[in-house]
Amino acid sequence: xxxxxxxxxxxxxxxxxxxxxxxxxxxxxxxxxxxxxxxxxxxxxxxxxxxxxxxxxxxxxxxxxxxxxxxxxxxxxxxxxxxxxxxxxxxxxxxxxxxxxxxxxxxxxxxxxxxxxxxxxxxxxxxxxxxxxxxxxxxxxxxxxxxxxxxxxxxxxxxxxxxxxxxxxxxxxxxxxxxxxxxxxxxxxxxxxxxxxxxxxxxxxxxxxxxxxxxxxxxxxxxxxxxxxxxxxxxxxxxxxxxxxxxxxxxxxxxxxxxxxxxxxxxxxxxxxxxxxxxxxxxxxxxxxxxxxxxxxxxxxxxxxxxxxxxxxxxxxxxxxxxxxxxxxxxxx
Amino acid sequence: xxxxxxxxxxxxxxxxxxxxxxxxxxxxxxxxxxxxxxxxxxxxxxxxxxxxxxxxxxxxxxxxxxxxxxxxxxxxxxxxxxxxxxxxxxxxxxxxxxxxxxxxxxxxxxxxxxxxxxxxxxxxxxxxxxxxxxxxxxxxxxxxxxxxxxxxxxxxxxxxxxxxxxxxxxxxxxxxxxxxxxxxxxxxxxxxxxxxxxxxxxxxxxxxxxxxxxxxxxxxxxxxxxxxxxxxxxxxxxxxxxxxxxxxxxxxxxxxxxxxxxxxxxxxxxxxxxxxxxxxxxxxxxxxxx
Numbered sequence: 001x002x003x004x005x006x007x008x009x010x011x012x013x014x015x016x017x018x019x020x021x022x023x024x025x026x027x028x029x030x031x032x033x034x035x036x037x038x039x040x041x042x043x044x045x046x047x048x049x050x051x052x053x054x055x056x057x058x059x060x061x062x063x064x065x066x067x068x069x070x071x072x073x074x075x076x077x078x079x080x081x082x083x084x085x086x087x088x089x090x091x092x093x094x095x096x097x098x099x100x101x102x103x104x105x106x107x108x109x110x111x112x113x114x115x116x117x118x119x120x121x122x123x124x125x126x127x128x129x130x131x132x133x134x135x136x137x138x139x140x141x142x143x144x145x146x147x148x149x150x151x152x153x154x155x156x157x158x159x160x161x162x163x164x165x166x167x168x169x170x171x172x173x174x175x176x177x178x179x180x181x182x183x184x185x186x187x188x189x190x191x192x193x194x195x196x197x198x199x200x201x202x203x204x205x206x207x208x209x210x211x212x213x214x215x216x217x218x219x220x221x222x223x224x225x226x227x228x229x230x231x232x233x234x235x236x237x238x239x240x241x242x243x244x245x246x247x248x249x250x251x252x253x254x255x256x257x258x259x260x261x262x263x264x265x266x267x268x269x270x271x272x273x274x275x276x277x278x279x280x281x282x283x284x285x286x287x288x289x290x291x292x293x294x295x296x297x298x299x300x301x302x303x304x305x306x307x308x309x310x311x312x313x314x315x316x317x318x319x320x321x322x323x324x325x326x327x328x329x330x331x332x333x
Numbered sequence: 334x335x336x337x338x339x340x341x342x343x344x345x346x347x348x349x350x351x352x353x354x355x356x357x358x359x360x361x362x363x364x365x366x367x368x369x370x371x372x373x374x375x376x377x378x379x380x381x382x383x384x385x386x387x388x389x390x391x392x393x394x395x396x397x398x399x400x401x402x403x404x405x406x407x408x409x410x411x412x413x414x415x416x417x418x419x420x421x422x423x424x425x426x427x428x429x430x431x432x433x434x435x436x437x438x439x440x441x442x443x444x445x446x447x448x449x450x451x452x453x454x455x456x457x458x459x460x461x462x463x464x465x466x467x468x469x470x471x472x473x474x475x476x477x478x479x480x481x482x483x484x485x486x487x488x489x490x491x492x493x494x495x496x497x498x499x500x501x502x503x504x505x506x507x508x509x510x511x512x513x514x515x516x517x518x519x520x521x522x523x524x525x526x527x528x529x530x531x532x533x534x535x536x537x538x539x540x541x542x543x544x545x546x547x548x549x550x551x552x553x554x555x556x557x558x559x560x561x562x563x564x565x566x567x568x569x570x571x572x573x574x575x576x577x578x579x580x581x582x583x584x585x586x587x588x589x590x591x592x593x594x595x596x597x598x599x600x601x602x603x604x605x606x607x608x609x610x611x612x613x614x615x616x617x618x619x620x621x622x623x
Contacts, residue, residue, distance in 0.1 A: 054461045074464055082462040086455035092358045104350025105463040149459070 003030035005157050005189040006051060010060030013046050013213075020046040022213035023060060028191055028206075030156075033183055035204030036193040037302070043213040044193040045085060048161045051191070052082045065156055078106070081155030083146045085162045091135035095126055095145050098134060099152060106153040113152065120148040124178060140171035147178060158182065160192040164199060172196075176203050197298035207298075211306045225296045228304040230254065231270030233277065235263045236290040243286050247277055262290075270294075347465035351473030352480075355447060359481055366485070373436045373489050378496055381428040386415055419560055420591035426500075429493035430585045431557035434577045436489045437482040437516050438551060441523035442544050444478035445531030449540045457621075467621045468614035471528055475610060478524035479517060486516055501590030508587040511595075515583035518602035519576050525609035532613075532620050556581050576605045 006028035013021040021043040028034040038044050049055040051062055053073040061068055067075040089098045096117065103113030121127045124144035129137065137145065143163060150158060160179070164172040180203065182188045194200055200207050201221045208218045217224055237243040240263045244256050247265060252273045255266040267273040270293040281288055296304075359366065395402045415422045451457040460470055490498075501508075527544070534540050552558075554568060555577030561569055572578050579598040586593040 052462045054458070077462060077464040080462070082459065084455065084458040084462070086458055088455040088459035090354065090358075090456055091454065092361070093354065097354075097357065101350055101354050102463070104353075105347045105460070105465050107346055107464070 004028070004063075005030045006034075006062065006064050006191060008047075008051070008060070008062040011047065011050060011057055011062050012059035013043075013050060013055060014058040019213050021050070021057075024210070024213070024215045026208055026215060026218055028189060030189050031183065031187040032205040033179065033190045033192060033203055035200035035207040036191065036210060037195070037197065037200045037207055037298075038193075038210040039195055042210050044195075044210060045161055046213075047210070048082075048159050048191070048193055052080060052159055053077055078153070079156055081150035081153060081158045083150045083158070083160040083163055085165065087142050087146065089134045089142065089145055089149060092133065094131050094133055095121065095137070096130040098145065098149055099130075102149045102152045108153065116152055116154075117148075120151050123181070124148045140167055140174070143167060143171070143175060144178070147175070151182070154186070155188070157189045157191065160190065162193055162195070164194065164196065172199070179203065197302055201298040209302060209305050216305045217301075221298065221301075224298075224301045224305075228266075228296055228301050230266065230268040230296070232294045232296060232300065233265040233267055233270055233274055234290075234292045234294070235265065235277070235281075235288055236261060237263060237281065238287040238289070242284070243281055246280060246284050246286070250277065250280060252276070344466065345469065347463070348469045348473050348476070351460075351465070351469060352477045355474060355477035356480060359477070369440065370436060370485050370488050370492075372439070373432045374492050376435065377425070377429050377432050377489070377493050381425045381432075382496070384424065384428070386419075386424040387411070387422060418563060420585070421589055423499060423589075425496070426493075426498045426589055427585065427591075428558065429490075429496075429498040430588055431555075431581050432489055432493065433486045433512075433516060433584055434519065434555070434580045435552060435557055436485045437520045437580070438523060438577060439548065440482040440485050441478050441520045442527050442548060443481075444474050444524040445527035445534070445540050445544070446537065447474055448528055448531040449534050449537045452535050453537065461621070467617040470621060471525075471532075471613045471617040472610070474528055475521060475524045475613070479520045482520040482524075483513060483516060486513075500588050504588065512584045512587045515580040515598065515602055518599070518606040519580040521606040522576055522602070522609045525606070525613040529609065529613050529616060532616055551575060551577060576602060 004027050006026075008024055008026050010023045010025060011021060012019070012023050024043075024047065036044050036047065046055065050057050051064055051069060053069050053076050057070065061070050063069070064076045065079040067079065069076050089095075090101070093101065099117035099121065100113060103110075103117065108116070118127070121130050124147060126141060126144055126148065129141060134142065134145065147160075147163070163179070164175050167175065176199065179190060179192070183190055192204070204221065206218065206220050207224060209216045209224075217227070219227065235243065240258050240261070243263055244258060247253050247256060247263075250273075252267050252269070253265055254268065257264055265277070274291065274293055278288060278291070395407060412422050415424065419427045421427055448457075451460070457470075461467075530543050531540050554571045555575045556572060557577060561572045561578065564572060579601045582591075582593040583595065583598045583602075585591040586595065586598075
């Protein structure tokens with residue numbers, strides 16, 4: 001049995017009449033990257049804020065590193081690192097000064113702090129800009145500094161709230177490289193929220209999908225994909241409606257629907273079923289002009305589980321404002 | 334793994350780190366420091382010098398038919414009126430002493446702003462995830478604001494001295510220490526007050542509005558420019574609850590030798606500082622969140 005780093009027990013947060021997080025339960029094991037996936041306003045940030053003791057739960061609780069977030073918030077804070085969604089470094093200070101400030105806040109002795117700050121800035125490749133004011137950092141540099149800052153206390157659990165939002169693809173990949181490195185080198189437990197499905201798919205050991213404050217599914221990316229039941233065959237035929245009727249008779253077909261000009265068929269084992277379908281259609285003199293077999297992506301998993309595409313809905317105004325500001329700064333550099 | 338090593342926590346854990354952060358931002362931007370003392374210096378150098386009450390009476394003689402009052406007598410009457418009103422014949426020094434409270438008030442007021450900016454710029458998001466006691470986030474801002482206020486007051490005092498502020502004869506270091514003590518207490522209370530008002534604020538506009546709403550009333554309902562005894566009857570009780578009145582009284586008492594009751598003054602300022610900072614710390618436990 002693996003050690004449990006984070007355990008949420010009926011964790012709930014209600015803002016006025018809005019239930020932001022609704023009695024969620026989950027466990028995060030030591031040393032894994034746990035992706036917390038959901039659209040804006042689904043309750044991801046609220047959950048992370050409760051787990052990091054910034055917000056008090058309305059009901060339920062959570063155990064982080066063996067400490068109760070309600071009864072022992074100070075001990076929780078001492079043992080975790082947090083990279084909030086917003087940029088939080090003091091812009092008027094240099095990168096180095098920000099690192100040393102963090103060290104002071106955790107009560108790390110001066111000499112140890114200097115050593116660690118140096119090592120961490122090296123790790124995120126910011127040593128060259130250590131004595132530069134943070135306001136002159138680019139978006140990617142700031143994000144890296146944020147990560148370095150939250151590691152100064154050598155936390156056992158690291159929380160990252162949308163660490164890649166607003167960054168270009170290359171920087172996003174670099175940030176994930178650092179995260180993977182932390183997991184590998186320090187066996188750190190990493191709790192990361194994101195609304196980029198492909199990132200969760202690529203990097204997370206396990207994923208929880210949250211929507212409207214409820215956890216809809218938990219599992220490894222592979223498990224989640226298997227859960228939706230196999231592969232997707234996309235066909236373009238001379239008569240899609242008729243073709244749909246015909247293939248519905250086939251046992252292996254789980255589901256089928258017409259999307260624009262193609263027929264999307266869900267099957268258990270795509271490679272084997274595809275020839276059968278072709279044969280069946282040809283027998284009924286339906287021409288197939290195009291066919292492709294794809295593994296399900298996280299998008300499809302997400303759609304299956306939540307019944308909709310990743311929403312681009314607005315969160316609460318505060319969150320949107322913060323997000324926009326982060327984006328603006330990320331672009332402006 | 335190395336948890337034991339970094340637990341060096343006391344009640345004041347992180348306080349110096351945070352205070353240092355605030356101060357660093359301040360002394361690294363000397364332009365802002367200089368700009369903020371321009372206003373009180375204008376007050377003393379222009380208003381203080383031009384509003385020369387002594388000259389109202391000097392150099393003139395009144396000749397009403399049948400009554401000739403020689404210049405010398407008028408001078409003496411003038412001096413006596415000034416002395417009875419202000420406690421000194423030197424209005425410039427009277428005003429300059431008042432300006433010390435003025436600069437302390439204006440600097441202390443800024444404390445709330447840094448709270449708003451920490452919230453806006455996300456710094457607070459991070460501070461709240463660190464093991465720093467909530468109260469110390471407030472307290473560090475109060476302390477840095479007090480230090481700033483006292484440094485600014487020193488600059489104003491130096492300028493005023495250069496412009497001709499005269500101290501009471503036989504003044505010693507203890508008098509200065511006492512005057513700074515009064516300013517310290519007032520700044521501590523005022524900084525706490527403006528932080529309290531900012532504890533939940535996320536817009537700097539509303540904080541600016543609060544500052545603008547309170548600065549002139551606090552200034553003009555005190556004895557910074559004129560003594561309480563010359564105020565209309567309805568203003569007197571207001572002046573008597575205004576902490577500026579007490580710090581002015583102490584500063585003038587110790588630096589200029591104008592009589593006052595130090596026990597009452599210091600008690601009032603001490604209670605003001607303790608109560609407001611205590612409320613600030615208590616509210617920070619409850620309301621300092623996102």
